[in-house]
Amino acid sequence: MTSVEEPARPNGRIRDAARTKAEILDVATTEFARAGYDGARVDEIAARTRTTKRMIYYYFGGKEQLFTAVLERAYSVIRQAEQELDVEHLDPVAAIRRLAEVTFDHHEAHPDFIRLVSIENIHDAAHITASEELGRIGSPALEVTGRILRAGRESGLFTADVDAVDLHALISSFCFFRVANRHTFGALFGRDLTAAEQREHYRTMLGDMVIAYLTADRSAD
Amino acid sequence: MTSVEEPARPNGRIRDAARTKAEILDVATTEFARAGYDGARVDEIAARTRTTKRMIYYYFGGKEQLFTAVLERAYSVIRQAEQELDVEHLDPVAAIRRLAEVTFDHHEAHPDFIRLVSIENIHDAAHITASEELGRIGSPALEVTGRILRAGRESGLFTADVDAVDLHALISSFCFFRVANRHTFGALFGRDLTAAEQREHYRTMLGDMVIAYLTADRSAD
């Protein structure tokens, strides 16, 4: 997520709009993810930047718009990762398992993003709803998923009555919960869902769960 | 969650410690769930009460302790619901399905609780960790779940390698995600996971998923 490279310049006033803007976004992402929207302090974000609070208002307009910009960039990262998804050459079962694994890995790799999503939900997705940019992006992975599901159903492998959106919800829920709720879960049940040595266990568990669900014998129904 | 009954008394100063305390907790629960910890305002909580801010500090000590008290009460509600769980007379498959349904229903019925859990996770479960009361309560349902799982495995019905805690995570994740992330999910994918007409679909989906996972044919492994 850190996209600012140090130009290793001496200090003194430098004019580099792109760098300043990107640096503010980087710091703001960390700060909002750490403390929540209301918990985050504009002064604190500015202080961790090589520029001043003035620039936050100059480039983004205010705290609210800054948070929206943070969300927009965070979502664009997933969209990009999804577009690189290459599973259509696999058979349906392997493709879905791969999709689940990619989702799992992405959640694990971006805990800050998970926190931002939690925070945005506490605010009833007000910023996403207001953002034109976020309204336009669907999810590139959904179409791929839809095609795989159709192929799996046509070949008789998949029996479950779900569409791509439902399947996405099912996969995401497990990945999301494991990262987002690890603190309360750990405190209450004494198990760290994100412990490194459990990683493979949960990754396999997710894949098994999804495939078992999709391919379950429903002849008794 | 609303536990304060109106005594229908005329106004003027009344002395009722229990009522005042409970009313503060009720209002604080709503307010924290609505705005998050930092977003919630002590003045606002007081204003929505029939008493004053002074009483919040008198009874709870401060904002932080008030939030902890809110969490403690919210968790005690589930613990109680879990203790009323009566599934051990059912066969393993029916028992687990029932467990999943009860969890599903509880999440749906208590969206405020879900929000509080999200909020607490943003704060790294600091309050739960600090609370003695919350440290003591495990989860009464876990032992029941463990017995069912063992019975299912002994009878050869269940093949999955999971314990009660993992199963609880699996079930909770779907129920939690559906409620907690409904706003961002709805905004991005145009589907309201909590729409009334979809309720049965997702409730069934959860049960099917859990049972399919637990009973999947693993002879090929």
Next chain:
DNA sequence: TGACTAACGAACCAGTTCGTACATAACTTG
């Protein structure tokens, strides 16, 4: 019944927080 205490209310305070007014320096372009 009168003294004591738990419960309560109004006003206030000190520190914080978002946002802005003003000044100025660094590039760009004619």
Next chain:
DNA sequence: CAAGTTATGTACGAACTGGTTCGTTAGTCA
């Protein structure tokens, strides 16, 4: 290189916010 534009830093303030101070009243018990 002069004039204009873009980018940047400093200082400040009005409103808010968690927490407290001080005083009062309702219940209760010797």
